[in-house]
Amino acid sequence: MKLRCYIIDDEAHAVAYLKALVERTDSLELIGSATSPVFALKEITKLRPDVVFSDIDMPDLNGLELAAVLKDRARLIFTTSYRDYAVDAFEHEAVDYLLKPFSTERFQAAVEKLLAGTPISAEAAPSRFFVKSGARGTLLPVEPGDVIFASALSNYIEINMLDRKIVTYLTLEELLQNLPRDRFLRIHRSHIINTAYIKRIESDQIILSDGSALTVGRTYQKSFQLAIAGRSLISSRENSDKAK
Secondary structure, three states: OOEEEEEEEOOOHHHHHHHHHHHHOOEEEEEEEEEOOOHHHHHHHHOOOOEEEEEEOOOOOOOOHHHHHOOOOOEEEEEEOOHHHHHHHHHOOOEEEEOOOOHHHHHHHHHHHHOOOOOOHHOOOOEEEEEEOOOOEEEEEEEEEEEEEEEEOEEEEEEEEEEOEEEEEHHHHHOOOOOOOOOEEEOOOOOOHHHHEEEEOOEEEEOOOOHHHHHHHHHHHHHHHHHHHHOOOHHHHHHHHOOO
């Protein structure tokens, strides 16, 4: 089975070079590319590639900001002309860091690292899991589709579901790893939401179907706006009217 790839670089010749390398690699399949990272994010939301080859130093949205949005949705291999981003790249759990100009052999070494891991996909999370709650040894089932949002409570988290709430000794990050990545978003250091239950968005406030109002944290505002933009349908006429 081939890994589905997407390429992002603001330089067309760099995209062309990566395209040629991907197309000559039997284990990879190219499903898209872009020179605009903002456009690429919308494409990636729809196409759900297994791996993204991304430049770092790009206008409007750099590769590290993009990585924060794509976390757990696709594996990342960074391509850049700058050594200074290496530490930041691996903090975003990048598979590899290719320093331009890189050779075919160096590219293939990155692919070998990629193949050694397990491809991430939206379906990777289990449909049902259990968490400890209450008395020792008590395990309660959690259906991801029933989770409206989850909030951090000191050393615990509260999972708010359609029919009940569960308090369990976990972190939000541990919970997020077991939720479908195409539906759940981290909007605050203390909140994860299920986008299926968003009733409306008012500036930095998210109103959920159960009436809860959660604020998007300052450090999460850009990634949230970009994630929502990739799922928003806005008439092109609206943009042309604003330009008048």
